[in-house]
Amino acid sequence: MKECSTYLFEDDGSIPNNPNLPLLVYLDALDPGQRGAETCKHLLEDNGWRNAWVNGIYSYHHYHSTTHEVLAVISGSAKVKMGGDKGEEISISEGDVIVIPAGVGHCRLSSSDDxxxxxxxxxxxxxxxxxxxxxxxxxxxxxxxxxPLPEQDPVTGEKEPLYKYWEN
Structure with a gap:
């Protein structure tokens, strides 16, 4: 993993975001061998992140209030808006992983065909x-x-780096 960027968003009146937990963007977190759909699903499952699916990201602002979510980019690239209309535009590409706290809005603005x-x-x-x-x-x-906080980081299977940013 090359670096982790963090973003903390305020409630914008529409998208609540999360007042305590920042969005995490792990750049180039997946090794090339982890970028296949089934391999990536197994990695996340082995690290306690289950109920996996493979697809894109909705092109409208949405969020989940009942769970945190991880999005691991296995192919292509996209520009996403995180945190609602007043949030941040972020570019993501193959190998990047986003850990989204419950309540944080996300929306795909554009993406490559793959x-x-x-x-x-x-x-x-x-x-x-x-x-x-x-x-x-x-x-x-x-x-x-x-x-509740996840038991472990979706990529490393350890407490870190997730708990470095998501401490109680």
Whole structure:
């Protein structure tokens, strides 16, 4: 893993984001041998992140209030908007991994034709799909506060580097 960038987003009135846990972007975190769909799914599963799927990222702002999420880029590249309309535009490419705290909005702005990610959730937790509607509150705010920390980092299978940034 070359580097980890962190982003902490405030509630923008629509997307709640997470007041305590930053979004993590691990650049070039996957070795070339870990970038196949099945190999990547097994890596995440072995590290406690289950309920995996392979696809892209929705092209509208959304978030999950019941779980954290990992997105591992296995091919192509994309520009994503993280944190809602007022958030940050981030470029990601093959080998990068994004660890998204519960509540943090994400949206694909553009991507290459071959863009694919493997997504998974700590412990295989069930996820909801929220889009920032007023009717989602205040329940999602309570949900976000109650999501437990993952037992281990999705890439390393250890506490670090995740717990370096996500301490209680």
């Amino acid at each position: 863009f694919q990610v493997v997504g998974a959730y700590p412990g295989g937790r069930s996820y909801d799909l929220c889009t920032g509607k007023k009717s989602e509150r205040p329940q999602v705010l309570e949900n976000i506060k109650n999501v």
